[in-house]
Amino acid sequence: MSSHKLPISSMTGEAEVAVLAVIRACQLTKSVQNTLTVDEKVTKPDKSPVTVGDLAAQSLISLHLLDSFPEDKIVGEEDTTELRQNNGLRAKVVDLVNEGFGKGRAEAGAWSEGKTFSESEILSAIDAGSDVGGGTGRLWTIDPIDGTLGFLRKEQYAVCLALIVDGQVELGVLACPNLGTNSVDDETKGVLFLARKGEGSWSRPIESPEYKQLSLPASIPSSSIRFLESVESGHSAHGIQARIGALLGVPENTSLRMDSQAKYGCLGRGEGGAYLRIPTKYMGGKAYEEKIWDHASGSLLISESGGICTDMHGEPLDFSQGRTLKSNDGVVAAGRDMHAKVLEAVKQAVAEAQTGKL
Numbered sequence: 001m002s003s004h005k006l007p008i009s010s011m012t013g014e015a016e017v018a019v020l021a022v023i024r025a026c027q028l029t030k031s032v033q034n035t036l037t038v039d040e041k042v043t044k045p046d047k048s049p050v051t052v053g054d055l056a057a058q059s060l061i062s063l064h065l066l067d068s069f070p071e072d073k074i075v076g077e078e079d080t081t082e083l084r085q086n087n088g089l090r091a092k093v094v095d096l097v098n099e100g101f102g103k104g105r106a107e108a109g110a111w112s113e114g115k116t117f118s119e120s121e122i123l124s125a126i127d128a129g130s131d132v133g134g135g136t137g138r139l140w141t142i143d144p145i146d147g148t149l150g151f152l153r154k155e156q157y158a159v160c161l162a163l164i165v166d167g168q169v170e171l172g173v174l175a176c177p178n179l180g181t182n183s184v185d186d187e188t189k190g191v192l193f194l195a196r197k198g199e200g201s202w203s204r205p206i207e208s209p210e211y212k213q214l215s216l217p218a219s220i221p222s223s224s225i226r227f228l229e230s231v232e233s234g235h236s237a238h239g240i241q242a243r244i245g246a247l248l249g250v251p252e253n254t255s256l257r258m259d260s261q262a263k264y265g266c267l268g269r270g271e272g273g274a275y276l277r278i279p280t281k282y283m284g285g286k287a288y289e290e291k292i293w294d295h296a297s298g299s300l301l302i303s304e305s306g307g308i309c310t311d312m313h314g315e316p317l318d319f320s321q322g323r324t325l326k327s328n329d330g331v332v333a334a335g336r337d338m339h340a341k342v343l344e345a346v347k348q349a350v351a352e353a354q355t356g357k358l
């Protein structure tokens with residue numbers, strides 16, 4: 001690999017590949033978002049949506065990983081079930097992946113620029129992401145479009161890639177093409193977040209490798225807190241989260257609601273003060289196991305920015321359990337001092353919900 005401007009001192013080869021793959025995937029998803037038509041959206045068996053953007057981006061990222069780290073395992077969100085039955089969708093994905101390799105020239109080591117991949121290489125790369133995960137060895141996890149619902153609404157989404165070694169997240173990349181580069185209100189859009197275990201976390205514009213180190217304040221006054229939470233009321237219990245806010249003295253109706261791990265990016269750079277993901281099962285919803293690709297990059301970003309990211313009971317997120325965080329329940333992330341206070345309020349609000357007091 002050629003020289004780079006990465007701010008980290010170890011795993012630079014991995015970071016270089018991950019950043020290039022994610023930037024190319026962002027360019028691909030941006031072009032899809034601009035031109036997406038209804039027939040390019042498919043509903044998966046779990047009723048969630050998937051688009052040509054998700055499938056092509058996972059293939060493109062996997063092709064980079066398969067070339068550079070052929071021994072590593074991959075856990076990706078998507079598979080080829082739909083693609084193998086739909087010729088139109090498949091042709092579009094093949095075109096998008098090959099177009100994607102013409103991009104990202106500004107980055108160091110623009111691997112395989114101009115190369116054309118066959119349909120079977122492109123499909124196999126998606127299916128390379130079907131590993132069961134676990135706590136031994138090197139494992140990459142990909143969420144090619146996190147927040148597909150936000151992507152379809154032309155709002156926030158993120159392209160996410162993380163390296164997990166023996167169950168620990170070592171490297172996390174998270175790019176948000178529609179998020180303000182320096183703050184949520186910034187008119188300039190597009191930001192990439194990078195975290196390396198033990199070394200720190202950074203943000204940069206997607207378009208230029210100017211890295212800025214991030215730090216998350218230990219605590220902020222309650223009056224300044226704006227909880228980072230899902231747009232979808234089916235993904236976290238908004239009612240309980242509002243009660244947590246009331247218990248902490250947070251002003252009402254101030255939440256920053258956005259789809260995807262963009263929420264972790266905002267918190268990591270000091271916005272919002274706390275990320276809440278209280279499962280809807282505490283308000284009568286269905287039980288749900290969080291997926292590793294939805295939290296790997298974001299949780300490392302928070303801890304490397306000086307904050308704490310755990311489940312709602314204060315337990316560390318356990319990425320060694322397979323494709324899901326099956327030993328965890330919900331997520332709470334906040335600054336170092338704030339986190340314990342938020343957990344206390346979570347406990348009380350959930351107890352109230354369970355005894356019908358909410």
Ligand SMILES: Nc1ncnc2c1ncn2[C@@H]1O[C@H](COP(=O)(O)O)[C@@H](O)[C@H]1OP(=O)(O)O
Pocket residue numbers: 048049146147148149229230231232234235236258259260261288294
């Ligand atoms: N019932 C659920 N509870 C929590 N998260 C969910 C649930 N269903 C889907 N998700 C996942 O939450 C993530 C988005 O979170 P958020 O709403 O905070 O942006 C998506 O990856 C989405 O999966 P999917 O990709 O299948 O839509």
Ligand SMILES: [Mg+2]
Pocket residue numbers: 143145146147293294
């Ligand atoms: Mg996701």
Ligand SMILES: [Mg+2]
Pocket residue numbers: 054077143144145146147148
């Ligand atoms: Mg996704």
Ligand SMILES: [Mg+2]
Pocket residue numbers: 048049077148
């Ligand atoms: Mg999805």
